[in-house]
Amino acid sequence: MKELTILNTKTDYIILRFLSQNPASYWDLLLNSFDNSINTINSIEKLLKENLIKYENNYFSLTEKGKELVKKILKTQYKDVICKECNGKGLKITEYFKDILSKFLELTKDRPHAIPEFDQGVVEPITLISRVIFMYYKGDIENKDIVLIGDDDLTSIILALSNLPNNILVLEADKRLVDYINNKSKELNLNSLKAVVYNVEDPVNEEYLGKFDTFLTDPVETIEGITLFISRGVSMLKEEGVVYFGLTHLEASYKKWHKIHSNLYSMNLVITDLLDKFQLYDLNPEDIVNKGYRVYTEAVNKLGIKPDKPTKPWYNSAFHRLILVDKPNPYYPYNKQIKLERNLYYDNEAYVTLY
Amino acid sequence: MKELTILNTKTDYIILRFLSQNPASYWDLLLNSFDNSINTINSIEKLLKENLIKYENNYFSLTEKGKELVKKILKTQYKDVICKECNGKGLKITEYFKDILSKFLELTKDRPHAIPEFDQGVVEPITLISRVIFMYYKGDIENKDIVLIGDDDLTSIILALSNLPNNILVLEADKRLVDYINNKSKELNLNSLKAVVYNVEDPVNEEYLGKFDTFLTDPVETIEGITLFISRGVSMLKEEGVVYFGLTHLEASYKKWHKIHSNLYSMNLVITDLLDKFQLYDLNPEDIVNKGYRVYTEAVNKLGIKPDKPTKPWYNSAFHRLILVDKPNPYYPYNKQIKLERNLYYDNEAYVTLY
Numbered sequence: 076m077k078e079l080t081i082l083n084t085k086t087d088y089i090i091l092r093f094l095s096q097n098p099a100s101y102w103d104l105l106l107n108s109f110d111n112s113i114n115t116i117n118s119i120e121k122l123l124k125e126n127l128i129k130y131e132n133n134y135f136s137l138t139e140k141g142k143e144l145v146k147k148i149l150k151t152q153y154k155d156v157i158c159k160e161c162n163g164k165g166l167k168i169t170e171y172f173k174d175i176l177s178k179f180l181e182l183t184k185d186r187p188h189a190i191p192e193f194d195q196g197v198v199e200p201i202t203l204i205s206r207v208i209f210m211y212y213k214g215d216i217e218n219k220d221i222v223l224i225g226d227d228d229l230t231s232i233i234l235a236l237s238n239l240p241n242n243i244l245v246l247e248a249d250k251r252l253v254d255y256i257n258n259k260s261k262e263l264n265l266n267s268l269k270a271v272v273y274n275v276e277d278p279v280n281e282e283y284l285g286k287f288d289t290f291l292t293d294p295v296e297t298i299e300g301i302t303l304f305i306s307r308g309v310s311m312l313k314e315e316g317v318v319y320f321g322l323t324h325l326e327a328s329y330k331k332w333h334k335i336h337s338n339l340y341s342m343n344l345v346i347t348d349l350l351d352k353f354q355l356y357d358l359n360p361e362d363i364v365n366k367g368y369r370v371y372t373e374a375v376n377k378l379g380i381k382p383d384k385p386t387k388p389w390y391n392s393a394f395h396r397l398i399l400v401d402k403p404n405p406y407y408p409y410n411k412q413i414k415l416e417r418n419l420y421y422d423n424e425a426y427v428t429l430y
Numbered sequence: 431m432k433e434l435t436i437l438n439t440k441t442d443y444i445i446l447r448f449l450s451q452n453p454a455s456y457w458d459l460l461l462n463s464f465d466n467s468i469n470t471i472n473s474i475e476k477l478l479k480e481n482l483i484k485y486e487n488n489y490f491s492l493t494e495k496g497k498e499l500v501k502k503i504l505k506t507q508y509k510d511v512i513c514k515e516c517n518g519k520g521l522k523i524t525e526y527f528k529d530i531l532s533k534f535l536e537l538t539k540d541r542p543h544a545i546p547e548f549d550q551g552v553v554e555p556i557t558l559i560s561r562v563i564f565m566y567y568k569g570d571i572e573n574k575d576i577v578l579i580g581d582d583d584l585t586s587i588i589l590a591l592s593n594l595p596n597n598i599l600v601l602e603a604d605k606r607l608v609d610y611i612n613n614k615s616k617e618l619n620l621n622s623l624k625a626v627v628y629n630v631e632d633p634v635n636e637e638y639l640g641k642f643d644t645f646l647t648d649p650v651e652t653i654e655g656i657t658l659f660i661s662r663g664v665s666m667l668k669e670e671g672v673v674y675f676g677l678t679h680l681e682a683s684y685k686k687w688h689k690i691h692s693n694l695y696s697m698n699l700v701i702t703d704l705l706d707k708f709q710l711y712d713l714n715p716e717d718i719v720n721k722g723y724r725v726y727t728e729a730v731n732k733l734g735i736k737p738d739k740p741t742k743p744w745y746n747s748a749f750h751r752l753i754l755v756d757k758p759n760p761y762y763p764y765n766k767q768i769k770l771e772r773n774l775y776y777d778n779e780a781y782v783t784l785y
Contacts (some may be wrong), residue, residue: 185730217447218443347684
C-alpha cells in the first residue's frame with residue numbers, strides 16, 4: 076500500500092493507531108509505545124514533520140491529512156483491547172490482598188521520598204500488590220526465603236505484612252531506607268523482616284550464598300548494571316530459585332534487551348513469564364520536567380514542545396520471572412568488587428535517569 | 431519448618447495448595463502445575479505414598495493427614511487469583527472480534543479432524559481469538575504479511591476473516607489442510623489467503639526469504655524440532671519481524687526451555703512477551719486415554735489410577751512473542767534439507783505425543 080511507505084517503523088503505526096481514538100499527551104504516547112524513548116521521539120518528530128499529527132494545548136492529535144491516512148491504514152476502528160477488570164494484568168485482587176494493601180498504605184505514609192539521583196522511583200500501589208499476587212500465584216512467596224536488592228518500593232514491608240514468607244532480607248544502598256525498614260519491622264513486630272546496608276558493587280556476604288528461594292529487584296537499566304544486580308541475586312539463590320525484575324522499553328531497545336537476556340541465560344536462568352507494561356511507576360511529576368531528564372529535554376529540543384508535567388503514571392516496565400535450571404552461575408563472581416560507577420546508571424538510552 | 435521437609439519441590443506445594451480448595455481430576459492437576467508431566471506425576475506419586483492425598487471416583491483430594499499438613503503450610507486459605515473476566519489473559523474480546531469468531535466457527539464446521547500422528551491438536555476458540563487479539567494489540571497483524579508453518583488451528587482463516595492482514599501464507603505438511611484452506615479462500619473470496627504443501631524438513635523457497643512481518647507457529651516440543659520450525663520462520667522475516675509460538679511445560683522441563691530459548695537468542699531473536707498458560711487446547715478426549723500417550727499410561731503404571739477421559743481443556747502452552755534485533759540468523763540454514771525424522775516429534779519428555 077503506497078500510503079504505508081511513510082510509515083517505516085512499527086512505532087509510527089502504533090502512534091497513529093493510538094491517536095485515532097483520542098488526542099493524547101506526550102506521556103500517553105510514551106506509555107503506549109512498545110519502543111524506547113529515542114525511537115518513540117523520532118517517530119513523533121517524523122509524524123509532526125509529515126503534518127500527520129499536531130500538538131496543541133498539551134495534546135497530540137491527528138491532522139486532517141493524518142485522519143485521511145488513518146482511514147486507509149486502519150481496516151477497522153481501533154478499540155482498546157485491554158481487560159478493564161484487571162488492567163490487563165490477568166489477576167484478581169482478592170479481599171485478603173486488598174486488606175494488606177490498605178494496611179501497607181496506612182502504615183507507610185511516613186516513607187522516605189524517592190531519590191532520583193539513586194535511580195529510585197516507586198511503583199504505584201496496584202502494581203505493588205499485583206506483583207505480590209503474581210509471585211504468590213507462582214508459588215514463590217509462601218514459606219519462602221526472599222531477598223531483595225534495592226527496595227525503594229518497600230515491597231519487603233508489604234511482603235512481611237502478608238505474613239506469607241519465612242524470611243525477608245533487604246540489601247539496600249540507601250541508609251535511610253535500611254533504617255526505615257528496620258524500624259518498621261521492630262515497630263510492627265515483623266520478625267521475618269531485616270534490612271542491611273549493601274552496595275551492589277560490593278562482594279556478596281558468604282553467609283547469604285545459596286540461601287534464598289526468591290530474589291526480587293527493580294534494577295538500573297544499563298546492561299552492566301542489570302547484569303551486576305542479577306549476578307548478585309543469583310549467587311544467593313538455592314536450586315529452583317527464581318528471579319523477578321522489571322525491565323522497561325523506555326530506556327532499553329530490543330537490542331539492549333537481547334544482550335541483557337543473553338547474560339541471564341548464561342547464568343543458568345530461563346524466562347518463565349514476561350509481562351509487558353505490568354509495572355507502572357509513580358515518578359515525581361515535578362522532577363520529570365525540572366531535573367533535566369532527557370525524556371523531557373529531547374521533547375523540548377527535538378519536537379519543539381514543552382509538555383506539562385504528567386498527571387498519571389506513564390513510566391512502565393515489563394515484569395520478568397526467571398528460574399534457575401542448574402547451579403547459579405553469576406556473570407560477575409560473588410566475591411569480586413565490581414566498580415561500574417557512572418556506567419552502573421547511565422548509557423545513551425537512559426532517558427529517565429540522572430547522571 | 432519441619433513439615434516442609436516432606437515437600438522437596440515447588441510442585442508438591444502447588445498441588446497441595448490447589449487441592450486445598452477442591453478435589454481435582456488428574457487433568458486439573460496437570461493444567462495447574464507449572465512443571466512438566468514427569469515431575470508432576472512424580473509429585474503426585476510421592477503425595478499418594480505419603481498418604482497426604484488420595485484418589486477416589488476420578489478425583490484427587492486431601493487426606494486427613496494432608497489437611498493437617500496444609501493447615502501448617504498455608505498461611506492463608508488459597509483463593510484463585512486469576513481474573514474471571516478475561517481468564518487471566520488480560521484481554522477484552524471486543525464486539526468486532528466476537529463477530530469474527532462466530533463467523534469463523536460457523537464457516538469451519540466442516541474442518542478436517544486433527545491427526546495426532548502429526549502432533550496436531552487445535553486450540554479452543556477463546557484461545558484462538560485471544561491469540562489474534564494479542565497479535566493485533568502488538569501491531570503485528572494490520573497491513574502485515576503473515577506466514578504460518580503448520581495450521582491445524584486454522585488461524586490463517588480467522589486472520590483472513592478479520593480482514594486485517596495484507597497477505598497470509600500457510601506452509602503445511604498435511605495436504606488435507608492445504609486443500610481445505612485453499613478451498614475456503616476461494617469459496618469466501620479471501621484473496622489474501624493462500625496455502626501450499628511444505629514439510630519443515632525441506633529447504634525454504636527462496637522467493638519467501640525476507641518477505642514477512644509476522645511468523646506464527648505452534649510447533650512440536652523437541653529442542654531440534656522447535657529450533658527447526660523457528661529457523662524456517664525466521665529466514666522468511668523482514669527486519670523488525672516477529673515470531674509467535676506456543677511452548678508447553680507439560681512436555682518440556684525448564685532445562686529444555688533454557689536450551690530452546692538459547693537457540694532462539696542465537697538467531698537474533700529476543701523475547702518481548704511470554705504469557706504462561708495463555709493457550710488451551712481441545713485435544714480429542716477419547717484419543718488421550720486410548721492412543722497410548724505416556725501422560726495416560728504413566729498414570730496407570732506409576733500412580734495406579736485410571737483417569738476418566740478429560741471433560742475440559744487441560745493441555746496448555748505459554749504463548750511467546752519474539753522480535754528480530756538484527757538480520758535473521760537461522761540456526762538451520764534455509765537452503766539445507768534437515769532430516770530429523772522421529773527426533774522431530776519425540777524425546778523423553780514427550781508425554782502427549784505419539785511415536
